[in-house]
Structures are given as structure tokens and as C-alpha cells.
Amino acid sequence: MTQSLIEALQNPALYPHPVEGFEVIETHISWVLLTGPYAYKLKKPVNFGFLDFSSREAREHFCREELRLNQRTAPDVYLEVLPVTGSLEAPQLGGDGPILDHILKMRQFPQSGLLSNVLARGELTNAHIDELAREIADLHADATHVPMEHALGSADAVMAPVLQNFEQIRPMLEDAADLAQLQHLEAWAEDTFTRLEPLLDRRKVDGFIRECHGDIHLANVTLLDDHVLLFDCIEFNEPFRLIDVISDAAFLAMDLEDRGLKALSRRFINAYLELTGDYQGLTLLPFYKAYRAMVRAKISLFRLAQEQDPAERAAILGQYRNYAALAESYSAIPSRFLAITHGVSAVGKSHVAMRLVEAFGAIRLRSDVERKRLLPAAAEAELYSAAATLATYSHLHQQAASILLAGFPVVLDATYLKQAQREAAHAVAEQSGVPFLILDCHAPQAVIATWLAERQKAGVDPSDATLAVIRAQEASREPLSEAEQSLSGRVDTDQAASLDGLVERIRRRLPGL
Structure with missing residues (x-):
């Protein structure tokens, strides 16, 4: 009946x-009927x-x-639902x-977007990627919370589809190496679940199980x-759909990494966490990314039983193996470090920190963001008082310890002038x-003044620093000691080669990254 209806429409x-x-x-x-200005979807x-x-x-x-x-x-x-009447x-x-x-009925848009x-x-x-991170963070902030009495969102409910993936994949595999890898992945998932089970249950208590999107990947964004x-x-x-918000974000992170866009995936996760403050979710991120990769792996195998052509079967298995390898990569023990930036406001510290995010998968914590998250109702005089500054640095260090424990390197983006x-x-x-690193950031005063004026004009940077504040910072800064200099690397932030050199030196010093 529906095919006939599509023709009549x-x-x-x-x-x-x-x-x-x-x-x-x-x-x-479904069928989607495109008319030019509007699209009509019939299930x-x-x-x-x-x-x-x-x-x-x-x-x-x-x-x-x-x-x-x-x-x-x-x-x-998404405009309206219409009844189809008549004959x-x-x-x-x-x-x-x-x-x-x-x-x-939907507004039609070009697939090129x-x-x-x-x-x-x-x-x-x-x-x-930055704008998409904000869209997802806003969606999650406004999303309905799943109540405690609802069956979904508990640790057991989270694990059920993880185990189902392995049960459904195993009968579709024949190669001994594929089966051995699947067994390894299942054992890792079970061990990881045992370790994370208390946190998974706490996430529901804390309100992180919400009515999410459920299918965030690049083909669902325009x-x-x-x-x-x-x-x-x-x-x-x-x-x-009724899932942990970090699982929703993990889907996009995995999709970007599957496409070879690891730096963009890291940038997305950092932007999302900076907006939401959900650093606790980092502990769950590898588990959820591996789950999302195995869902994709399973779906790729569903076509195998119907395909007889040897070349097509090999392509299907190749796609499965790529996803399985991606899932396996999330079980690797990470290399970690703690880096801090050092330098006055507007010297380019955030840009330096972002390079470490993209190059090494570090999590960036920005003092300007965390200060306002910690003291959301404070007036400016209170926000930058000595007590508020002490509390901000203490908060940064507590968060850093938690993120390191979750298995991620950290870069603390703050002046660290004391x-x-x-x-x-x-x-x-x-x-x-x-390991501990000090990223000693420098730029000519004229460059700093130019960058400060540009970001003030843009009006999107979380820093409230002015040229007067920067001059006061220069006057009161405490230079690096001889011991600190041995832990530091100078970065001339107005020179791209200097930053590239820093990244390369870190790679040589910490070869496990």
C-alpha cells in the first residue's frame, strides 16, 4: 500500500x-519524497x-x-506532521x-551541506567542530533527565547492548584471528565494566542519563x-536515545577517529567538556567509544550472509576489521603527563595548549573558564580576588588529578606566574x-597587544584581561627557578616553528605518546 501511496503523492x-x-x-x-523546497517523509x-x-x-x-x-x-x-487522507x-x-x-514535512536542504x-x-x-560541540552541549543541557525509577540508564542496562554486540557478531565470524580478537575485546569490556560499574550507576543518580540524540555522526550534521x-x-x-550524555558525545568522537580525524576528535571532546564541565565522564569515554565502534562493526557484518561475491565479502570483512581494530585501540594503556602554561594573558597560551590537545590527546583545563564555573555569581572584583584565584588554582589541580587518574594527559591553561x-x-x-612540563610562553609586547585587541573585538574569549592587567602581571611575575627551567620548554608563540619544535621535543622526551 505504501509504495502505491508514494507513487500517488x-x-x-x-x-x-x-x-x-x-x-x-x-x-x-522510510521513503523521503523531495520536492525542491520541502521534503516529505513516510515511514x-x-x-x-x-x-x-x-x-x-x-x-x-x-x-x-x-x-x-x-x-x-x-x-x-522539522516543520509538522500531516495526515494523508482520501484514497x-x-x-x-x-x-x-x-x-x-x-x-x-521538513525543509529540504542540499546533501552537499x-x-x-x-x-x-x-x-x-x-x-x-567547535560549533558542533556547542550544539551538542546545548542539547544535553536542555535534555530531559531520565528518572531513577526508569529501567534504562543503570549499569546493567548500559552493559546489556555491549554484550549483545559480541553475541551477535560471533556467529558471523569464521577466521581464527578475528574470533581471538573478539574474545579479547569482550574480556576487556567485561573487566572494564566491573571497574566502572559504581560510576555507571552514579551517573544516573547524578542526572547524566538524559534524552539524547543517539546517532551523532558527520552524516547527521549539515x-x-x-x-x-x-x-x-x-x-x-x-x-x-535514553543514554549517558558522554556516550552520545563518544559516538561523534569515534566517527571522527574512524575517518582518520584524531586531532578533530580530541578538539571536539575538549570543547564539549569545556562547555559542560563533565570531566567525570572522561573515565567512561574509552568504554563508550569502543562500544560505538563495535556497533558499527556489527552493522558492517550484517550484509555478509547475503553477499556471495568474494571481492565484496572481503570488503565487508575489511570494514569490520577496521572498526574492531579501532575498538581495540581504546583498550590501550595511555601515556600521561601534566603540563602547565606559563605567561601573561593574551600571550597565546590557549593556542599552545590546544596543540597539545590535538597532538597528544591531552585534556585542556582553562583557568578563565573554570574560575567562572566555580564562581558563577561572583562580581568581577570578587572573581579576581586573591581568594578566588587561590580557589581556582586548587580546583584546577583537583580536576587535573582526576583526569590523570582517568588515563588522560592534562594541560593546565593558566598564567602560573607565581x-x-x-x-x-x-x-x-x-x-x-x-612527567611534569612547563610551557614557557613568550611573544613581543606589540604582538600581545594586537592579539588582546583582536579577542576583545571578537568578544568570545572567556578571559577578562585588559592591557593594564597584563602590565600588572609583568610587574608581579615570579621568574622560573633554575629547577623549574630544567622542566620547561620555551615557546615563542608568534612563531609557528617554535610551537612545532615544542611538540617534537615532547614526542622525543615522552616516546610512549
């Missing part, structure tokens, strides 16, 4: 807007277990759920007659009206058993 007279032509995109669960009457669109009532329900959920991030794209031969949109089905296609053209930028827009969330299956502040950070490194 290809009549320009049915639509209250100009129709440039009809194009039908078919997936395993197929199918039941795959993980989704059930077999009844008209179910299709209406999930059309309305798709509208509700996607209007959170794309209200100008198969002469359907109407929004009429008063007997209802044949329901259809979701999908970030997966933007990447294919070599046009994906840091700015796209550029529209010069902005990044997240769309096509999971509406048909609550267990895929020796006591540097000694306190060094103590964290020693207590954590990791």
Missing part, C-alpha cells in the same frame, strides 16, 4: 507550494525488532516523536477524510544558513606519577 497539484520535481530516497525504514510498515512501524498508529506516533525530538536542534527543518488513487495532505497514513560531504571536499574546519545543524536523532528506540602555583601543580604530577 508525486502529483504537484497536492502541494500548497511550487514543486521543482520529485525525487524519492528510500532507506530500509515503512516494517518491524525489525529494534523498531516497529507495522501499524498506522505506530507510524503516527513515531512521526510525532521524530518531530518533537528533532525540533530541539533543527526547529526550522490511494487520490490522496490529500491534511484533508478531513479517512486517514491513510501520516507524513512528516552534510559534514560528511564537506569533509569529502576537504572543507571541514576547526570552526565547524551546514544550513552558514551554521552547523544537528538532525535525524533516534526516535524509534528509547534504549538508543612559584607557589607552579609548585602545587608539580606536586599533582609527582603524586600521580607522571
Whole structure:
């Protein structure tokens, strides 16, 4: 019936807007009818277990759920649900007659804007990733919390689909090496779950299980009206959507890494954490990234049973093995270090810190951000008082210790102009058993003044420093001691070669990175 309906709907007279032509995109669960200005989505009457669109009532329900959920991030794209009335031969949109089905009306946008296609053209930028991190952070901040009495979100509920992946993959594999790797991955997942189980349960108590997107990857993000827009969330299956926010973010991080974009993945995670403050979630990140990679691995194998061509079968197995190898990479024991920046405001410390993020997977903690997170209601005089500064550095050091314990290197982006502040950070490194680095940042005063003016004009930097503040910092700074100089590396931040040299020196000094 639905196929006949799709054909009958290809009549320009049915639509209250100009129709440039009809194009039908078919997936395993829906048809999308493109008309030029608008797209109309009709769900197929199918039941795959993980989704059930077999009844008209179910299709209406999930059309309305798709509208509700996607209007959170794309209200100008997801417009309305319309009844399809009349007869198969002469359907109407929004009429008063007997209802044949329901259809979701959306604003049509060009496929060229999908970030997966933007990447294919070599046009994906840091700015796209930063904006997407903010979109996801905003979605999570506003998302409905899953109540404690709900079955989803407990540690056992989190582990169930992880184990199901292995159960479903094993019968599809024949190669001994593939089976041995799968056994290793399953054992790692079970051991990791045992270690993380208390934290997984605490995440629900703390409100981190929310109504998320569930399917964040580059093909579900587009550029529209010069902005990044997240769309096509999971509406048909609550267990895929009512999840930990860090699991939602982990999907995109994994997708970027699968595409060879490790630096962008690290940049995304840092931007997301800076916006949300959810550094506790880092402990769970490798576990969730491995789970997401194994979901993709499983899906790639589903075509194997129906494929007889040897070359196609080899390609399918190759794709599976790439995902399995990616999942296995998340079980590796990481190399860690603690680095601090040293220098006046606007000298380029944040840029230096970001290079370590992208090169080594470090987590950057910015004093300007954490100070305001710690004291959100403080007036400026209080915010920059001696007591507030002491509390900010103490907070940075506590967070750094936790992140190091979670298995990540850390770079603390702050001025560290006082020796006591540097000694306190060094103590964290020693207590954590990791190398300690001081990134000694320098730039000519004229360059600093130019950079300060540029960021003040842009109005997006969290720092409130002025030229007067910078002059006061220069006057009161305590120089690095002889012992500290042995732990430091000078960076002339206005010279790209100097920063490149620092990264290379760190690689040589810490070869496990």
C-alpha cells in the first residue's frame, strides 16, 4: 500500500507550494519524497525488532516523536506532521477524510551541506567542530533527565547492548584471528565494566542519563544558513536515545577517529567538556567509544550472509576489521603527563595548549573558564580576588588529578606566574606519577597587544584581561627557578616553528605518546 501511496503523492497539484520535481530516497525504514523546497517523509510498515512501524498508529506516533525530538536542534527543518487522507488513487495532505497514513514535512536542504560531504571536499574546519560541540552541549543541557525509577540508564542496562554486540557478531565470524580478537575485546569490556560499574550507576543518580540524540555522526550534521545543524536523532528506540550524555558525545568522537580525524576528535571532546564541565565522564569515554565502534562493526557484518561475491565479502570483512581494530585501540594503556602554561594573558597560551590537545590527546583545563564555573555569581572584583584565584588554582589541580587518574594527559591553561602555583601543580604530577612540563610562553609586547585587541573585538574569549592587567602581571611575575627551567620548554608563540619544535621535543622526551 505504501509504495502505491508514494507513487500517488508525486502529483504537484497536492502541494500548497511550487514543486521543482520529485525525487524519492528510500532507506530500509522510510521513503523521503523531495520536492525542491520541502521534503516529505513516510515511514515503512516494517518491524525489525529494534523498531516497529507495522501499524498506522505506530507510524503516527513515531512521526510525532521524530518531530518533537528533532525540533530541539533543527526547529526550522522539522516543520509538522500531516495526515494523508482520501484514497490511494487520490490522496490529500491534511484533508478531513479517512486517514491513510501520516507524513512528516521538513525543509529540504542540499546533501552537499552534510559534514560528511564537506569533509569529502576537504572543507571541514576547526570552526565547524567547535560549533558542533556547542550544539551538542546545548542539547544535553536542555535534555530531559531520565528518572531513577526508569529501567534504562543503570549499569546493567548500559552493559546489556555491549554484550549483545559480541553475541551477535560471533556467529558471523569464521577466521581464527578475528574470533581471538573478539574474545579479547569482550574480556576487556567485561573487566572494564566491573571497574566502572559504581560510576555507571552514579551517573544516573547524578542526572547524566538524559534524552539524547543517539546517532551523532558527520552524516547527521549539515551546514544550513552558514551554521552547523544537528538532525535525524533516534526516535524509534528509547534504549538508543535514553543514554549517558558522554556516550552520545563518544559516538561523534569515534566517527571522527574512524575517518582518520584524531586531532578533530580530541578538539571536539575538549570543547564539549569545556562547555559542560563533565570531566567525570572522561573515565567512561574509552568504554563508550569502543562500544560505538563495535556497533558499527556489527552493522558492517550484517550484509555478509547475503553477499556471495568474494571481492565484496572481503570488503565487508575489511570494514569490520577496521572498526574492531579501532575498538581495540581504546583498550590501550595511555601515556600521561601534566603540563602547565606559563605567561601573561593574551600571550597565546590557549593556542599552545590546544596543540597539545590535538597532538597528544591531552585534556585542556582553562583557568578563565573554570574560575567562572566555580564562581558563577561572583562580581568581577570578587572573581579576581586573591581568594578566588587561590580557589581556582586548587580546583584546577583537583580536576587535573582526576583526569590523570582517568588515563588522560592534562594541560593546565593558566598564567602560573607565581612559584607557589607552579609548585602545587608539580606536586599533582609527582603524586600521580607522571612527567611534569612547563610551557614557557613568550611573544613581543606589540604582538600581545594586537592579539588582546583582536579577542576583545571578537568578544568570545572567556578571559577578562585588559592591557593594564597584563602590565600588572609583568610587574608581579615570579621568574622560573633554575629547577623549574630544567622542566620547561620555551615557546615563542608568534612563531609557528617554535610551537612545532615544542611538540617534537615532547614526542622525543615522552616516546610512549
